[in-house]
Amino acid sequence: MAKVSINLATGSIQKEEIIVGIDLGTTNSLVAFINPDKNPQVINDMGKGVLVPSVVHFGEAGEITVGNEAKNYLVTDPQNTIFSVKRLLGRAYKDIANYKNFFSYKVIDDDSESLVKINVGDKFYTPIELSSLILKELKARAEHALKTPVNRAVITVPAYFNDSQRQATRDAGKLAGLDVLRIVNEPTAASLAYGIGLNPEETKTIAVYDLGGGTFDVSILQIQNGIFEVLSTNGDTFLGGDDFDRAIVDHWIAQNQLNADEVSHNRELTQALRLKAEEAKKAFAHQSLFNEKIGDIWCTLDRVTFEQLILPKVQQTIKACENALKDAKLNVKQIDEVVMVGGSTRTALVKKMVSDFFGRPVHDDVNPDEVVALGAAIQADVLAGNRRDILLLDVTPLSLGIETMGGLMDVIIPRNSKVPTKAGRQYTTSKDGQVNMKIAVYQGERDLIAENRKLAEFELKGIPAMPAGFPKVDINFLLNADGILKIQAIELRSGVKQEVEVKPTYGITDDQVEQMLMDSITHAKDDVAQRMVIEARTEGEQMIYTVERFLQKNGEHVTEEETTETHKLLAELKQELTGGDKDRIHKAIDTLNEYTRPFAERLMDTAIATAMKGKKVD
Numbered sequence: 001m002a003k004v005s006i007n008l009a010t011g012s013i014q015k016e017e018i019i020v021g022i023d024l025g026t027t028n029s030l031v032a033f034i035n036p037d038k039n040p041q042v043i044n045d046m047g048k049g050v051l052v053p054s055v056v057h058f059g060e061a062g063e064i065t066v067g068n069e070a071k072n073y074l075v076t077d078p079q080n081t082i083f084s085v086k087r088l089l090g091r092a093y094k095d096i097a098n099y100k101n102f103f104s105y106k107v108i109d110d111d112s113e114s115l116v117k118i119n120v121g122d123k124f125y126t127p128i129e130l131s132s133l134i135l136k137e138l139k140a141r142a143e144h145a146l147k148t149p150v151n152r153a154v155i156t157v158p159a160y161f162n163d164s165q166r167q168a169t170r171d172a173g174k175l176a177g178l179d180v181l182r183i184v185n186e187p188t189a190a191s192l193a194y195g196i197g198l199n200p201e202e203t204k205t206i207a208v209y210d211l212g213g214g215t216f217d218v219s220i221l222q223i224q225n226g227i228f229e230v231l232s233t234n235g236d237t238f239l240g241g242d243d244f245d246r247a248i249v250d251h252w253i254a255q256n257q258l259n260a261d262e263v264s265h266n267r268e269l270t271q272a273l274r275l276k277a278e279e280a281k282k283a284f285a286h287q288s289l290f291n292e293k294i295g296d297i298w299c300t301l302d303r304v305t306f307e308q309l310i311l312p313k314v315q316q317t318i319k320a321c322e323n324a325l326k327d328a329k330l331n332v333k334q335i336d337e338v339v340m341v342g343g344s345t346r347t348a349l350v351k352k353m354v355s356d357f358f359g360r361p362v363h364d365d366v367n368p369d370e371v372v373a374l375g376a377a378i379q380a381d382v383l384a385g386n387r388r389d390i391l392l393l394d395v396t397p398l399s400l401g402i403e404t405m406g407g408l409m410d411v412i413i414p415r416n417s418k419v420p421t422k423a424g425r426q427y428t429t430s431k432d433g434q435v436n437m438k439i440a441v442y443q444g445e446r447d448l449i450a451e452n453r454k455l456a457e458f459e460l461k462g463i464p465a466m467p468a469g470f471p472k473v474d475i476n477f478l479l480n481a482d483g484i485l486k487i488q489a490i491e492l493r494s495g496v497k498q499e500v501e502v503k504p505t506y507g508i509t510d511d512q513v514e515q516m517l518m519d520s521i522t523h524a525k526d527d528v529a530q531r532m533v534i535e536a537r538t539e540g541e542q543m544i545y546t547v548e549r550f551l552q553k554n555g556e557h558v559t560e561e562e563t564t565e566t567h568k569l570l571a572e573l574k575q576e577l578t579g580g581d582k583d584r585i586h587k588a589i590d591t592l593n594e595y596t597r598p599f600a601e602r603l604m605d606t607a608i609a610t611a612m613k614g615k616k617v618d
Contacts, residue, residue: 019152019181019384020142021189021376024131024169026086027213027240028343029054030370031138031153032377033146034386040193040374045141051369052141056082056133058120066137075271078104080120084214085134087237088116088127089172090165099238108590115168117586124586126532131172139176151521153178154380156372158210159185159219159233163423167411175528179521181383182416186210187219188228189375190341194363198378198387200226205334207324209354209362210341211317214240218321220328220335232327234320239313241281241344247309248277248301256297269294281306285346307349314350318357332358340364341371383416396421397513400477400485400504403440403449405430406534412477415445415517419483424476430542432549433465437473439489443504445520447527453516456502460489463496468545479504536585540577543589544570547596557603569595 021032021040028051035041042050048068057070058080065073073081082105088096093116096107106119117124135155142150155178157169166183173180187208191197196206208219217235221228252273253260263269276299280290288303325331338358344350345368355362366374381387396419401411404427413423429437437460444452463471472492479485485504490497520527547570551563558566573588 017152018146018148018150019154019380020150021373021378021380022135022138022153022155022173023186023189023373023376024086024135024155024157024172025054025212025372026084026215027054028052028369029134029138030373031142032370032373033142034377034381038386040377040381042370042373043142043145045145048141052134052137054083054086054134056085056130058082058123064133066133074104075267079106081105082118082120082125082130085118085127085130087215088118089131090162090168091116091127102238108586115164119586119590122587123583124590128168128171128175128528129532131169132175135173135176135178139178151177151179152181152380154182154184154376154383155180156184156186156189156376158215158217159187159221159230160217160235163412163425167414170411170414171528174520174524177521177524179517182379183414184376184379185219185228185230186341186372187221187230187339189372189379190339191221191223191228191337191375192378193366193371193375194337194339196337196339197223197226197228204336205231205330206337206339207321207335207358208339208341209317209321209345210235211344211350212240212342213344214238214242216240216317216320216342218317218324220324220330231330232324234324234327236316236320239316240342241347243313244281244310244344244347245274245277247313248280248306249273251301251305251309252277252297252299255300258297273297273299281347284348310347310349314347314353317350318353321354321357335360338362339371340368343369396479396483396504398443398504398516399445400441400443400455400479402475403438403442405538407449408531408534409442409444409447409449409452412475413479417479420478420480422476422478424474427473427475428469429463429466429471429473430468431545432468434468434471435463435465436461437463437489439475439487439498441485441487441500441502444516446516446523447531451519451523451527455485455504456487456500458487458489458498458500460491460496460498462494463491464494466493532582533580533585536582536589537577540573540585540589543592544573547592550596550600554603557606558599562599566592566596 018033023030030042030050030052032040032042044050052067053071055067055070055074057065057073057077070081074083096116108117108119115126117126118130139150153173155169155173157166169183170180190208191206196204204223206221208221210217215237216239217233219233220231222231253263272294276292276294280301283290284303284306291300293299335358338354338360340362345364351362351364396413396415396417399411399415400413401409404410412425413421438457439460440457441455442449442452443455446452460473474490474492476488477485483503484501486499486501488499547566551558551566569592573592576585576588
């Protein structure tokens with residue numbers, strides 16, 4: 001086994017090895033590194049292009065295609081082609097309920113707070129697994145182009161990503177065989193690519209305007225002493241360059257007096273029109289008229305009309321900029337720099353309106369598709385210890401977290417987090433009437449607590465007796481600059497509170513830290529596979545508990561046939577829980593969920609109707 005040098009002061013790897021920067025995007029992803037001339041450079045492996053479409057296709061024989069080739073299946077095999085998986089990372093079903101029609105593949109909905117799963121054929125995938133396939137492709141391309149193993153990376157995420165989404169991104173990296181040294185905010189990375197924030201002496205307030213293919217966000221950052229603080233973020237996760245293309249297509253449909261419904265049912269024509277619209281949009285960078293044909297359909301458009309078509313969408317982004325400034329309690333005069341990110345910012349109207357709004361020229365000379373990945377590579381170079389001019393804050397060398405159901409480690413403060421730092425998660429009870437909650441704190445990189453180091457254990461007592469899932473327990477970790485970890489648990493409805501202090505790295509040597517990191521990389525695949533089986537079992541047990549409790553309470557409202565079939569499905573799920581196949585467990589959960597949903601909804605309707613009887617509605 002190769003020995004890896006770890007700098008304990010920064011928790012980072014020494015510079016014998018290349019650390020790459022990865023922009024894991026909604027539409028496209030890419031990877032960059034610092035070249036021998038000390039400049040950040042994106043990787044274009046085998047002439048396939050810099051951008052790797054964030055698309056995964058599953059073939060009939062189980063073969064997996066990622067990137068450019070997978071994109072071709074979006075039209076021909078949509079139900080087995082996964083796109084925009086970044087929208088699902090760290091999300092529960094309820095988070096995406098309003099957008100489920102956006103996805104052409106099956107997103108499992110069990111009407112709970114569980115994290116989403118995607119059903120392809122007879123397999124069930126988490127967004128973490130799917131994202132790891134994209135990261136694996138980026139890793140392979142980087143290794144092929146650089147002719148060296150790539151095991152360590154900095155990965156960027158939107159500034160608005162919550163702790164769950166950031167942890168999901170880390171897990172995806174781990175599953176792809178990458179040691180994720182730092183999760184960096186995309187606007188921070190973009191700023192670094194322009195050299196903003198590299199001088200520890202400067203203090204600046206900047207706006208980062210990021211308009212991609214399918215998402216838009218604007219972030220207001222304050223930079224002091226090389227530290228980036230996100231003051232506010234605003235945007236729309238379903239607004240982007242794709243909307244510009246759609247506006248052009250709608251215009252051509254009207255112009256040619258085509259039947260919109262007929263066009264939408266003709267997948268080949270829809271795709272051809274969309275691609276032609278994209279071509280037209282890009283052409284306006286250097287011409288003022290676009291005039292081509294698809295069969296008998298004239299695709300004619302001039303730049304003035306194009307700008308009129310997209311104006312409402314661009315105005316939406318300017319409104320988001322106003323809101324971001326309001327949230328940051330700033331006015332446009334207080335913004336020192338404006339950085340443009342995302343391929344859609346190439347549009348002249350977008351640049352002009354953003355520049356006019358902020359009253360200053362925008363930074364757009366670095367390729368807007370590449371700027372985030374280039375910044376991530378600079379951050380990686382900082383972590384590698386190659387930039388002596390930048391102050392690196394002290395970081396925690398190992399992850400800190402708590403034990404959750406099934407003996408799993410739920411990370412609250414990931415390794416390489418800057419200290420001092422504070423992070424927290426919300427938990428609930430798993431049994432009706434549960435009044436105590438055991439909180440066990442661990443340090444380490446493995447998915448199972450059995451493989452990690454126990455730091456402390458305490459009990460939160462006196463939780464009011466409520467149905468499972470009702471109590472809301474906030475668990476906060478506060479790690480100070482001296483490495484003292486304070487853990488606080490508070491039940492929000494009653495105010496019941498408990499605190500404990502520990503010193504995480506006490507009695508642990510540099511060699512042990514190094515070994516723990518190496519073990520986590522070596523066992524990543526097995527750990528994740530094990531975690532997924534445990535999570536599936538836990539979800540199955542919760543499902544059985546809920547359905548059995550439902551039948552006990554409401555048996556008289558359910559038909560004999562429904563009761564018999566439900567008991568049969570419960571028995572099948574219990575049988576699957578004894579095995580170790582996560583897909584079979586998920587399938588049994590899904591079948592039971594689908595079968596019981598109609599009569600659960602029927603009972604709900606009856607209850608509402610009864611409650612409304614005799615009540616006057618204004």
